[in-house]
Amino acid sequence: MIVTSKSANALGCTSGSWRIWSLSDGHVDMPADLLRQGPGLGKYTLPGLLQAEPSLVRLSVNCFLLEQPGNHGVLIDCGAGGRWEPTLGHLESAMVEAGIDPSSIGVVALTHTHLDHLNGLITRDGREAFVNLSKIVIAHDAVCHFADEPHLERFRHLLVPIEDGERLTDHLSAIAMPGHAPGHMGYVLDSGEDRILFCGDLIHVPAAQFARPELTWAYDDNQSTARATRLRLLREVSNTQAWLAGAHMAKPGMGKVVEEGSGYVLRPIA
Numbered sequence: 001m002i003v004t005s006k007s008a009n010a011l012g013c014t015s016g017s018w019r020i021w022s023l024s025d026g027h028v029d030m031p032a033d034l035l036r037q038g039p040g041l042g043k044y045t046l047p048g049l050l051q052a053e054p055s056l057v058r059l060s061v062n063c064f065l066l067e068q069p070g071n072h073g074v075l076i077d078c079g080a081g082g083r084w085e086p087t088l089g090h091l092e093s094a095m096v097e098a099g100i101d102p103s104s105i106g107v108v109a110l111t112h113t114h115l116d117h118l119n120g121l122i123t124r125d126g127r128e129a130f131v132n133l134s135k136i137v138i139a140h141d142a143v144c145h146f147a148d149e150p151h152l153e154r155f156r157h158l159l160v161p162i163e164d165g166e167r168l169t170d171h172l173s174a175i176a177m178p179g180h181a182p183g184h185m186g187y188v189l190d191s192g193e194d195r196i197l198f199c200g201d202l203i204h205v206p207a208a209q210f211a212r213p214e215l216t217w218a219y220d221d222n223q224s225t226a227r228a229t230r231l232r233l234l235r236e237v238s239n240t241q242a243w244l245a246g247a248h249m250a251k252p253g254m255g256k257v258v259e260e261g262s263g264y265v266l267r268p269i270a
Ligand SMILES: [Zn+2]
Pocket: 114, 116, 117, 201, 247, 248
């Protein structure tokens, strides 16, 4: 991947015939004691030096846009819209910053249905964010959870359920990443030059979970499964030198994972 543009909330890259954007929706501070030693185990205390306020961890919220000439863009997750903290819901302004027209987006591919990943279908001021949206790709197992959100009813007819391994386009396919939420789904882009794994909520606290991927997050539905998925995929991307792109990894949320000691480090793209 070659970085072609960079601003405060947007990073643009090229890979083969694809253009890949990281677009920041903002950030949210969460209680640090959501981090656990492991499934069924006690709280994990972050070393205080990691940040000024040790009782909170700051989670970036990143969305990723994949563009190819002649096709509508595919947006992986769309942020929190106006329904969470005011520090979130800034995807639209990140697009303005990057010179991206939201009407160029035809597909939203969801990693799961937590509100910081799908509420951005509606802008902070209540408009539909993507006027040319024709599909919302979502794991089969997540469809009923989307349907539980009455304010998103107007989008239900756009849902296209997928399964592990199914293709969205020539170079882009879905990959199941179980544990965090029902039907938690990642997406893999094989551009011909790079393999990029968009991993949703595989990692919540990058400052802790790369070095110690066995640490779990209290909001993982199944912490054991989430941990096994994280251990397996970090090993895989490290061995294959694939890129990893995560919703809550520090902005811009993309990098290569390198083994270090008993864990890993992330080498950010820029
Ligand atoms: Zn999330």
